[in-house]
Amino acid sequence: MRWEGQKLESDSGDALPGLAKISNLIRSVQTPEFAGVTFHEVAAKSALNRVGPGSAVPFAWTINPYRGCSHACVYCFARPSHQYLDLDAGKDFDSQVIVKVNVAEALRRDLARPTWDREHVALGTNTDPYQRAEGKYRLMPGIISALAESRTPFSILTKGTLMRRDLPLLTEAAQSVDIQLAMSIAIFDDDLQSTMEPGTPTTAARLATVSAAVDAGFDVA
Incomplete structure (x- = not known):
């Protein structure tokens, strides 16, 4: 498979110095389908992140299945988080994406803890889960x-039209738990969008995804 054939070893000459700071690194992968992007697959110990005390956000927990984001929005506030891995907040944030390949299994362990109180969990707070x-x-x-x-209960904030793929699953899940969906649309000018958000779907495609979610019964913010 092409996906397998493009694996980079951590001691490869192409490897980044910061890879040593990526915990539980399994492998780094490049593939022609995602030209210019390297995926660093890791085994996550936990999926849930607790929001720090004093935060103004209306939720206490988040999940980020990815670190870094190929949407490449120039204004993204999460860019500095890549510097903790000795990666830069510019090009590396767009092109060196950490993938928590076992995030669902880690989440199930987190949720099975007796202390878990079923508090609201937010996705899309740091990087986009549907990049x-x-x-x-x-x-x-x-x-x-x-x-x-x-x-x-959980919420999803995204710019990604891939959410449309999961609408049947989300519709089924909404029968038993509260789900909130939100689509981020900041720019309506296509030329400006291609400059400010070069890796994102078009505004028209995002609006079509909103329409599909509304048709599925969701009140999309």
Whole structure:
């Protein structure tokens, strides 16, 4: 498979110095389908992130299946988080994407803890869960199923039209748990969007995804 054939070893001359700071690295992968992007697959110990005390956000927990984002929005506030891995906040944030390949299994362990109180969980707070990588890795279906089965309410904020793929699963999950969906649309000018958000779907495609979600019974923000 082409996907397998493009594996980079951590001691390869093409490897980044910062790879040593990526915990539980399994492998680094490049593929022609995602030209210019390297995926660093990791085994996550936990999926849930607790929001720090004093935060103004209306939720206490988040899940980020990816770190870094190929949407490449120039204004993204999450860019500095890549510097913790000795990767830069510019091009590396767009092209060096950390993939928590076992995030659904890690989440199920988190949710099975006796102390878990089924508090609201937010996705899309740091990097987009429906960025292009999701088309390959398909992490969101497992996350959605785990949250729904544990009766944990959750929300998804995205610019990605891949959410449309999961609408049947989300519709089923909404029968047992509260789900909130939101589509981020900041720019309506196509030329400006291609400059400011070069890796995102078009505004028209995002609006079509909103329409599909509304047709499926969701009140999309």
